[in-house]
Amino acid sequence: MARILMIVSAADHVRLTDGTDHPTGFWAEEVAESHRVLAAAGHRVEIATPAGRRPTVDPVSLDERGGVDPAEGAKFAKYLKGLDLSAPLKLSDVSPDPYDAVYLPGGHGPMTDLVDDADLGALLNDADARGKTIAALCHGLAALLSARGEDGSFTFAGRTMTSFSDEEERQGGLGDKSLFFVETRLREQGAIVTPAAAWSSDVVVDGNLVTGQNPQSSVATAERVVELLKAA
16 A cells, blocks of 8 residues: 555635636545545545645536536535545645655646645655656646756756646636646746647656646546556
8 A cells, every 4th residue: 555645735716817816726526536546546645735724626626617517526525525624734744755656636726825835846856856656637737836956947847748738728727817827837947748639638657757637637647646656
């Protein structure tokens, strides 16, 4: 059995380019389905957030507003209730030592409170240096941007990955009001970003780094993590 640290955004809104605040949080499917696959494989999944705050599920990720079938949304909500997210670990108190993998689900929340979190950056740098599995899904890729070298360079520059694409952000995300476009920002920082067709399941593995493009990639991303842990 491996121990996996799932780091979830605790943000409940994102500031748009027009200065307004848009309600957000984590995306239900990405946490629920990823956790389900990892736990079903026999792994222990522990959840941490910035300051140990209770994370907020993005309400549109549970119904038609987010393109989610109501029955599926109800399934995700039921699973999340069973996780008891009321008292997550405090990210700044977490040592990477006991964990075999780090998992970063999305929702727009990570663009607000994880993108420049110094504690997360240090943890990711440590995990990557040791070759531990690091997985990021959808907007969770924004959290990778917290990882910087001493010279300020992006730790994952030169690595191949997918992410929630600019096309998807314009089609079904926040559009041009988005704080930034994850695909573009990663590329600007030196990553090799290769998203597939919009809304298709896509997972890219580059060494110990596993990235999934969107909510449709949740199960496949978690399954690749399971495969890497089995091979380790």
